[in-house]
Amino acid sequence: MTDAALTATAAAQAPIDTPFAVFWRKFRAHKGGVAGLIVFVLIVLAVYLGPLIHRIDPNKIDIRAKNQGPSFAHPFGTDNLGHDMLAQVLAGGQISLAVGITAMLLSLFLGTFVGVLAGYFRRIDGLLMRLTDLFLALPLLPLLLVIIMLFRDTLRAAFGPETGIFILIVFVIGITSWMHTARIVRGDVLAVKNQEFIVAAKSSGMYEHRIILRHILPNVLSSIMVSATLGIASAIITESALSFLGLGFPSDFPTWGRLLFDGVNFLQLTPSRVFWPGLAISLTVLSVNYLGDAVRDALDPRTLSR
DSSP, X not given: OOHHHHHHHHHHHSOOOOHHHHHHHHHHTOHHHHHHHHHHHHHHHHHHHHHHHSOOOTTOOOGGGTTOOSOSSSTTOBOTTOOBHHHHHHHHHHHHHHHHHHHHHHHHHHHHHHHHHHHHOGGGHXXXXXXXXXXXXXXXXXXXXXXXXXXXXHHHHHHOHHHHHHHHHHHHHHHTSOHHHHHHHXXXXXXXXXXXXXXXXXXXXXXXXXXXXXXXXXXXXXXXXXXXXXXXXXXXXXXXXXXXXXOSSOTTSOOHHHHHHHHGGGTTTOTHXXXXXXXXHHHHHHHHHHHHHHHHHHHOGGGSOO
């Protein structure tokens, strides 16, 4: 067999890289992204599986063990009411992550919906972008405070103190954080919609909604995924800020931000009350940011192997 035939046979037998394989290879090359993924997975596992090992009730009050430092019985110490801080940090992590992921999904849906419509349909582009600019111009923190003060009691009465506040916090964060996703998605849609395959789909008589679902959305998916990773970090920070201001969940429903709010007055007596939830917030946000950077680099078409 000639060398040319051997080369052709080897090329035919060589495995073809799938898009996921290319993405994973480029993702692994980003050391910060790999470290962020490992840290984030460890945090999620600790938060959701930790209570199965550390079985102390986070709301159990033990006055005799109040304001204790780290020990074998209470690895993170206790607060002024004798609550186990490790149990509270784990329980608070479940709520904070749930708020972050749910609010991110809401903002991602709104941002993608507005961005695709604005980029694809020229006649409503100006209206939707002016609406986006209006939301960007609003002072977000005062707006969040006003919305929570107006609807907090109503939702508590309708859905209960925990579920009502959860719905309110997720809704408030979601409707105030979709604008950057909308602008990014709109730019990608404008770049994609004039390409040959979109023109061919229009010429074949394909309906507009099918073009958007089958051709537009898959080609802007990379930007949506990057916005999703970064949106989790933004939502967690916003929820923590609201809880720190005392406008989030009730005190018997701990989140990381609420634990910070409750521990500020005891900072000099038991600094660990602030250190552990603050560390959890910092590690989660930092890991998600690195994860988002790695996803962005891995999905960048300018760096993909051809």
